[in-house]
Every structure is written in C-alpha cells, then in structure tokens.
Amino acid sequence: MSKNYVQIDPKDNIIVAITPLEKGTTTTIQGTDIILKENIKQKHKFALNDFAVGDEIFMYGVLIGKAIEPIQAGCAITIDNVKHASAEFQDSKEKFTWSAPDVSKFEGRTFNGYHRKDGKVGTGNYWLVIPLTFCENRNVDVLEGALSEKLGYETKKDFAVDTDALIKQYKAGASKDAILNTPIITTKEEMTKNRTFPNVDGIKFLKHDGGCGGIRQDSETLCKLLAGYISNPNVAGATIFSLGCQNAQIEMLQNALDAIDPNLDKPVHYLEQQRSESERQLIEEAVKHTFLGLIEANKITRQPAPLNKLVLGLECGGSDGFSGISANPALGYASDLLVALGGSPVLSEFPELNGVEQEIINRCETEEDSKKFYDLMRAYSAAAVAVGSGFENNPSPGNIKDGLITDAMKSAGAAKKGGTSPVTQVLDYTEQVTKPGLNLLCTPGNDVESTTGLVGSGCNIVVFTTGLGTPTGNPITPVLKMSSNTYLYERMNDIIDINAGTVISGEDTIESMGEKILDHIIKVASGEVASKAVLHGNNDFIPWKRGVSL
Known part of the structure; x- marks a missing residue:
C-alpha cells in the first residue's frame, strides 16, 4: 500500500487515509479527482462522493452506515455525520465456490x-x-x-526470592557477612532450567x-x-x-x-x-x-505432528483503522492456508460479524449450519436489545478514536480474520471443534471472554490481532499478538509477537504476510519460540455468563 490513501473495495464510497491527509490535498479515485475539504486523520475515512441524509455508506464492499447529515465529497466520516447500519440477512444460502491457496511451501511440514x-x-x-x-x-x-x-514454575515476578537459603544459614549459625553473601535471587530463566x-x-x-x-x-x-x-x-x-x-x-x-x-x-x-x-x-x-x-x-x-492437528483460534481486540486492511486479512490468508492443509481455524466474536451475516451464511457448507448461525445471531442480537443495548454499541472509545466509527465497519474488518474458505461447522459456546476446516464459535466480543471460549472449544494455539495493543493471554494455549501497524509493534514490542504493519508500508502483501504468520505459528506450536503472553505470564481466564445472578 504505497499510496497514502486506499479504496478497499470498488463498491466502497468512503476512502481510508493511510497517512494523515491535509485539507486541500487532491486525491484521485477511479479516475476522479477529489479535493479534501478538511484534514483527515490517519486510519480515518473521507467521502468519495456527496451524501444526503439517509444515503447508504459502504466499506469492504458492505453496508456499514447511513448519513445522518449532508456530507460533501472530501469531508471526514465521523460519529457526528454517520450512524450504524448493516445489511439484512436470511437463513437461506446462496451458491458459494472457493479456490484454495497454494500450500506447496508448507506441504510435508510438521510441528513438534x-x-x-x-x-x-x-x-x-x-x-x-x-x-x-x-x-x-x-x-x-x-x-x-x-x-x-518450588517446582520451578512461573511466579508473579521476573524472579524468585529463596528465603529458605537464609533460614538455613541462620540455623547453621552463619555470620552476618555469610548471610549477606548468600545468593537468594533466582531468575525466571534459571527456574525454568531447574x-x-x-x-x-x-x-x-x-x-x-x-x-x-x-x-x-x-x-x-x-x-x-x-x-x-x-x-x-x-x-x-x-x-x-x-x-x-x-x-x-x-x-x-x-x-x-x-x-x-x-x-x-x-x-x-x-x-x-x-x-x-x-x-x-x-x-x-x-x-x-x-x-x-x-x-x-x-x-x-x-x-512430530502434521499441521492438520493445529486448531487455530482467530481473535482480535483493541482494533484500529488498519486492522481490517493489514493484520486481519493477513491472518485470514493464514487461515485459508491452514484449511487447505487440513487444519481447523476457528472464528469467534459473533457481535463482530454484524453486517457480514449473509456472506457467512452463504459460506456454510450445510443448510443446517447456515440456519444455526442465523438463529444464534438473531438470538444474540435480541438479548442485547433486551438489556437496553445492541450490536451498534460494540465499538469501544479506542476503536472510535482510531477510525472504527460503526459496529458494521468494525465487523467487516474483523471478519477478514476468517479468510475466504467454506464454513464446515457452526458451534455454540463450549461446543467442541470436531471437523477440519473453518469453524464458527459463538462468543462475545469481549477479548478475554472470547479467547477463553476458543480454548475451551479445543484451540491449541491462538493468533490475536490488535491495532492499539493488548497483553491478553491464556493459561494453557499460546496467544500470539499481531499488530496492524509498525508504530504499535515498535512501541509495545514487549507484548507483540508479529508485525503486520509491513502490509501498510508495502514491504509485504497479504499473501506473504499470511505465510509468515503460519510459519511463526509452527515455531510456537513446536516450542521453539515462546509467545510474549506466555513469557509474561498472561493467564487471562473469564468464563462467559449468559444469565442473571439469583
């Protein structure tokens, strides 16, 4: 993405600013020149054409909102001039075909x-x-x-204090100098070795x-x-x-x-x-x-084990305006590679599939699963409305600040983690992954609740994309954090494992980044490389409560 702005899909009528754009800048999209009428922040969007009140707004090729006041071409798209809107969907599916990616680089590969x-x-x-x-x-x-x-496992700190050594010295009648010279600090690395x-x-x-x-x-x-x-x-x-x-x-x-x-x-x-x-x-x-x-x-x-034994959780959190054009589609390509190799990626966070339901339904291999997904989404949406909320309230303040101003916009980018392959199984919360291919798992959009659910349904590794940064981990499954932008990767390198910001800078394509992701997954799955979340002891575990307290 060498340009400083991009139209993601030919149907889109809003444009993403890759870099900050100044008022008066001339942009050219589909042969049409547009002069920006105000400054556009990095990761935010501007109008490709004039919008009247009620006009539909598209991004990623899907409906993501409607204008609530007139918007001129070249003006910023904000929460003040756009409200959430998403496409209607039905439980019947349309014809779907899929072309699997080339997996020749990974054929015969194993993990330990x-x-x-x-x-x-x-x-x-x-x-x-x-x-x-x-x-x-x-x-x-x-x-x-x-x-x-005592057994050499992690503590809450990067080191352990061996007070027993001092007690032994004291009981043996050791001098003050002997006690002061007794080593009592053990690092995490030393504990692991011992x-x-x-x-x-x-x-x-x-x-x-x-x-x-x-x-x-x-x-x-x-x-x-x-x-x-x-x-x-x-x-x-x-x-x-x-x-x-x-x-x-x-x-x-x-x-x-x-x-x-x-x-x-x-x-x-x-x-x-x-x-x-x-x-x-x-x-x-x-x-x-x-x-x-x-x-x-x-x-x-x-x-050694074949790659089809990998059950890969697909998660995102702290998303930004780049998540849907770098980290998520790159992870989606890695997901497609794994499907072609016989593995089982799992896409969760049903509130963040709002607006792309029909696409998901069309991708279901069976009518039974398309109906199950339809019913789960309708029931989840109704439950949110019943407590005075709704999917439209999903974007967090951090999401909005970084350019994700409606739930449908956020969802359309989040869904990219699931790649393009057919859906082989739709699961409700706690149901187990039993089929190879892309699985859908009903979880909330809450990062830790969703990651907890993914592991509870059988994921033995998770990749977590983020644009703002998060330390989320899991007690038993390595969670690899992937940044959507290089600035985040460099600033929070202590908790980020993979940088997909190279897609934004043009150093990588979605495909080359997807291959790098899968290669890193194999290394972590083999125990050759530890995820940052494991190194820091991020053992986040929050079960999802769907009922009331009595």
Whole structure:
C-alpha cells in the first residue's frame, strides 16, 4: 500500500487515509479527482462522493452506515455525520465456490507437539487446578503457593526470592557477612532450567467467580467450559476442588467430560471439602495427587505432528483503522492456508460479524449450519436489545478514536480474520471443534471472554490481532499478538509477537504476510519460540455468563 490513501473495495464510497491527509490535498479515485475539504486523520475515512441524509455508506464492499447529515465529497466520516447500519440477512444460502491457496511451501511440514491418546496433539503440556465454585479459590491459592515456585514454575515476578537459603544459614549459625553473601535471587530463566518436571510446561490455576449463585444454566455452561479445558490437547490432567453444596457439582463436570469424550484417558482427581476431615487434610491430598499427576505428565515428550492437528483460534481486540486492511486479512490468508492443509481455524466474536451475516451464511457448507448461525445471531442480537443495548454499541472509545466509527465497519474488518474458505461447522459456546476446516464459535466480543471460549472449544494455539495493543493471554494455549501497524509493534514490542504493519508500508502483501504468520505459528506450536503472553505470564481466564445472578 504505497499510496497514502486506499479504496478497499470498488463498491466502497468512503476512502481510508493511510497517512494523515491535509485539507486541500487532491486525491484521485477511479479516475476522479477529489479535493479534501478538511484534514483527515490517519486510519480515518473521507467521502468519495456527496451524501444526503439517509444515503447508504459502504466499506469492504458492505453496508456499514447511513448519513445522518449532508456530507460533501472530501469531508471526514465521523460519529457526528454517520450512524450504524448493516445489511439484512436470511437463513437461506446462496451458491458459494472457493479456490484454495497454494500450500506447496508448507506441504510435508510438521510441528513438534504432545500427542494424546484421543488423537489430538497439544502445543503445550500443562496440569490444571480448577475450583468448581469461587468458594474454593482460597484453596487453589494455597496449592499454587505450595507447588509453583518450588517446582520451578512461573511466579508473579521476573524472579524468585529463596528465603529458605537464609533460614538455613541462620540455623547453621552463619555470620552476618555469610548471610549477606548468600545468593537468594533466582531468575525466571534459571527456574525454568531447574524445573522438577522439564516436560511439563506449567501448573495453571483457573480461578473464577462462578459455580454457584447464578442460574443453573450458567453452572452447566461453566462445567462444559471447564470440561473443554481438561480435554484440550494442551492439558495432561487436572486436580478439581469442590466445596460440595454448590450448583456446579462434580457429577455435572463428569457428565460434561463424558459428552466430549466418554473414553477420555487423562488423570482427573476430585476433592470435596465438605467430605474432607479438615482443610489441612484436603490440601495434603491435593498436593500429593497433583505431584503424582505431574510425574506421569512429565513422561510425555514432543513428537512430530502434521499441521492438520493445529486448531487455530482467530481473535482480535483493541482494533484500529488498519486492522481490517493489514493484520486481519493477513491472518485470514493464514487461515485459508491452514484449511487447505487440513487444519481447523476457528472464528469467534459473533457481535463482530454484524453486517457480514449473509456472506457467512452463504459460506456454510450445510443448510443446517447456515440456519444455526442465523438463529444464534438473531438470538444474540435480541438479548442485547433486551438489556437496553445492541450490536451498534460494540465499538469501544479506542476503536472510535482510531477510525472504527460503526459496529458494521468494525465487523467487516474483523471478519477478514476468517479468510475466504467454506464454513464446515457452526458451534455454540463450549461446543467442541470436531471437523477440519473453518469453524464458527459463538462468543462475545469481549477479548478475554472470547479467547477463553476458543480454548475451551479445543484451540491449541491462538493468533490475536490488535491495532492499539493488548497483553491478553491464556493459561494453557499460546496467544500470539499481531499488530496492524509498525508504530504499535515498535512501541509495545514487549507484548507483540508479529508485525503486520509491513502490509501498510508495502514491504509485504497479504499473501506473504499470511505465510509468515503460519510459519511463526509452527515455531510456537513446536516450542521453539515462546509467545510474549506466555513469557509474561498472561493467564487471562473469564468464563462467559449468559444469565442473571439469583
């Protein structure tokens, strides 16, 4: 994109400013000269032609808004002169054809992963500690304090303090100088090298505020989500804490696990506090059984696996005006490559598919899935309206400041993450990915809730595009952050893994960037490169509550 402005689709009647454009600048689009009548900020848009009140406005080739006051050609498109509008859609699908991309560069490639007995392959090897209700969060904290640092796993800081060494010196009668000269700081890198179980990537503690007090359906959904985490190929086994009287009963979790895989062959140890002799006895049992589970998990090593074992979560957050023309379509091309290789990309965030529903419906392989998607979108939209909101309120202040002024505009760019391939399966929240090809998963637009849902449905790696920057990660699945612009990549390099800003500068095409993304995914999936979120210990986990609190 060497020009300083671009028309994304021939149908578009608004133009994106790649660089800040000054009033009086002459632009040429489709052979027509337009003189800008005001300054246009970078990433924002200006009118290609005059608009009267009520005129439809198109971007990415789809309806994204309507004029609410007259707009002259060359004037800025803002929240003051445009309101949200999106195209109508129906549950019947139109004919759709797809040409798969050339995957010759990736044929025969493998990644080194952890093979599970059910045929899935993990990109990590973790042990989970899960409370079935928030009442057990304290016991989870106690277990974390007893195990994490001692076994060489991450702390909340970049180093650990070995106070035990000072205690030993004191008890041995050491002098003041000897105590002062005793090394007590261990870096994260040193802790990793000295792990008791080198083949176990970590123990993760999934604390939450659910499991009781809400509607029964929320507890059932929570158990399905937790079952998805236990069955995720990145997990070796789990320790479960139950109080005993909560809505989310042990049996409910066991039934959810049976529904996913009745032959699940992973160690899961259940502890119920109200049946225990004491809290001390409960913790003692939890520590010992978790330790034994880690011994077994440590016997698993990375082995080569075909790329069709990758289940790739497609996520975005903190989007800007470049997200839909660099990072998202580049990730979409990587998604298409993975589909052609037999893998399973998963597109989520249903509020951010508002305005492109018909395109998605047309891409569904079956009438059943097109109808399911139609029903989920209608129900979700109605639920938002019922509480006094709506999809049109989706753009955040940060989105708007950086040029995404309507939900349909934001959605049309966000949907680019899903590439162009057919939709092989439509899933409601917590349903599991079982088919290769592009899957759709109903999640909210909230970044962490959506990422949490993607992993709960089986994603073993996630790529998260952003234009503004976000530290979001996940306890068990590596989340790769990709910037839409080079400025963000350079400014927040400590949390960003990949830079798609080279598409804006013209150094990369969408296709070449997509290939770079897939290559980086393979390296992270193999354990050769750690994602920034993993390095920083970003273990974000927020289950989606769809009901009220009782």
